[in-house]
Amino acid sequence: AQRVTQPEKLLSVFKGAPVELKCNYSYSGSPELFWYVQYSRQRLQLLLRHISRESIKGFTADLNKGETSFHLKKPFAQEEDSAMYYCALTVNFNKFYFGSGTKLNVKP
Amino acid sequence: DADVTQTPRNRITKTGKRIMLECSQTKGHDRMYWYRQDPGLGLRLIYYSFDVKDINKGEISDGYSVSRQAQAKFSLSLESAIPNQTALYFCATAATGNTGELFFGEGSRLTVL
Numbered sequence A: 001a002q003r004v005t006q007p008e009k010l011l012s013v014f015k016g017a018p019v020e021l022k023c024n025y026s027y028s029g030s031p032e033l034f035w036y037v038q039y040s041r042q043r044l045q046l047l048l049r050h051i052s053r054e055s056i057k058g059f060t061a062d063l064n065k066g067e068t069s070f071h072l073k074k075p076f077a078q079e080e081d082s083a084m085y086y087c088a089l090t091v092n093f094n095k096f097y098f099g100s101g102t103k104l105n106v107k108p
Numbered sequence B: 001d002a003d004v005t006q007t008p009r010n011r012i013t014k015t016g017k018r019i020m021l022e023c024s025q026t027k028g029h030d031r032m033y034w035y036r037q038d039p040g041l042g043l044r045l046i047y048y049s050f051d052v053k054d055i056n057k058g059e060i061s062d063g064y065s066v067s068r069q070a071q072a073k074f075s076l077s078l079e080s081a082i083p084n085q086t087a088l089y090f091c092a093t094a095a096t097g098n099t100g101e102l103f104f105g106e107g108s109r110l111t112v113l
Helices: none
Strands: A002-006 A010-014 A020-021 A024-026 A032-038 A045-049 A060-064 A069-074 A083-090 A096-098 A102-108 B002-006 B009-012 B017-024 B032-040 B043-053 B054-057 B063-070 B075-079 B087-094 B108-112
Touching: A002 A083, A002 A096, A010 A020, A010 A024, A020 A102, A024 A069, A032 A060, A032 A069, A069 A083, A096 B043, B002 B087, B009 B017, B017 B087, B017 B108, B032 B075, B043 B063, B043 B075, B054 B063, B075 B087
Parallel strands: A010 A102, B009 B108
Antiparallel strands: A002 A024, A020 A069, A032 A045, A032 A083, A060 A069, A083 A096, A083 A102, B002 B017, B017 B075, B032 B043, B032 B087, B043 B054, B063 B075, B087 B108
């Protein structure tokens, strides 16, 4: 069965510090990975997807198939990055499996 | 703006009551999903539907049922609510062929006493 693991429930960093939110997955095939974000009082929304190899709001994520990881990184965190982040996986764009989420708190 | 709307946004009910959560969308998407969010567990898939005649169970469908009344409407029912169904429920939509973007509603918070 597919599984997405986010080991950190809470991550606190100071403004300007680098941030890395960890995501590991288990699946024997070739999944597609995503990061979704939920800002305070906003809806859950797509942040970035592996297939697009994009950088959004300074965030990037590299799929490492050897380590089965898709960690989200940003070199310099901003206070507005404080939110709940979910890593998600799909194997055929039909069902989507989410991790348990990591709350990022960027302190001034 | 095209949107995903959930009703009710908040509901408190008693054990054994029947509850329906409704989701409607104006995005024209064919795929609709119901997720449940619990602290520490993230989002878990309850049911999903690819069109009006297609209904599929997700990871945690026991105790739930759904109805796809039209392409734009997807309802989630709890036939006999129990306290461990207290959670935040999300509806989401997606378009076939879309590269994985789900569009979420604002959520329906259900409390079962």
